[in-house]
Amino acid sequence: MNSLPKHRLNTLVSKIKVDTADKFLEELLNLDVMDVPALERFIRRFRHLLPAPGPNRAMNPNLETGVLNWQARLRAAWRQPTPLGREVLLLGIIASHLASPEDQAHPDAYAAVLMRALHLVGRMRICKRKDCQTPYYIWSPKRRNYCSDVCAREAQRAFKLNWWRKDGPEWQRKRRAKAKRLKKSQGKRKGGK
Numbered sequence: 479m480n481s482l483p484k485h486r487l488n489t490l491v492s493k494i495k496v497d498t499a500d501k502f503l504e505e506l507l508n509l510d511v512m513d514v515p516a517l518e519r520f521i522r523r524f525r526h527l528l529p530a531p532g533p534n535r536a537m538n539p540n541l542e543t544g545v546l547n548w549q550a551r552l553r554a555a556w557r558q559p560t561p562l563g564r565e566v567l568l569l570g571i572i573a574s575h576l577a578s579p580e581d582q583a584h585p586d587a588y589a590a591v592l593m594r595a596l597h598l599v600g601r602m603r604i605c606k607r608k609d610c611q612t613p614y615y616i617w618s619p620k621r622r623n624y625c626s627d628v629c630a631r632e633a634q635r636a637f638k639l640n641w642w643r644k645d646g647p648e649w650q651r652k653r654r655a656k657a658k659r660l661k662k663s664q665g666k667r668k669g670g671k
């Protein structure tokens with residue numbers, strides 16, 4: 479990998495905002511490729527970051543198939559249980575993306591995105607909400623266990639509901655019994671809540 483031409487890649491990298499690269503990664507990972515309008519929106523918005531044909535780079539016959547393949551490989555890396563596992567798979571993706579010296583001499587924006595992804599291996603997360611539609615996300619202090627506030631709230635609600643179904647009747651029974659006892663013991667004293 480040390481044959482990467484640093485000056486060219488640096489020029490390229492200076493044009494790509496880290497936030498945009500992160501957004502791109504999350505969108506690519508979570509994209510429902512069967513949702514054609516969503517796929518078209520994605521391609522319109524991020525075409526400049528998608529793999530560009532290189533001198534020797536084997537490209538997919540069309541962008542749609544390409545997106546599906548790139549997504550599948552990134553998802554496999556993201557889903558590795560350890561940062562090292564993610565790094566190893568990512569390095570494999572980078573190696574095949576920049577397989578030939580010619581491709582290495584002409585790194586594209588996607589190569590830069592993959593380099594960025596290497597820095598994220600410790601923060602690649604899957605949302606803990608079971609039915610989350612966009613489960614791939616990058617950890618941040620604001621997003622610890624869930625991809626979004628919505629998922630965090632929903633999971634909390636589901637947890638409470640579950641608890642209520644399971645333990646609710648028993649809890650209610652105990653609460654009533656306690657209230658009864660309190661009422662009795664308080665007698666004529668001022669009643670609390």
Ligand SMILES: [Zn+2]
Binds near residue numbers: 605624625626
């Ligand atoms: Zn989620």
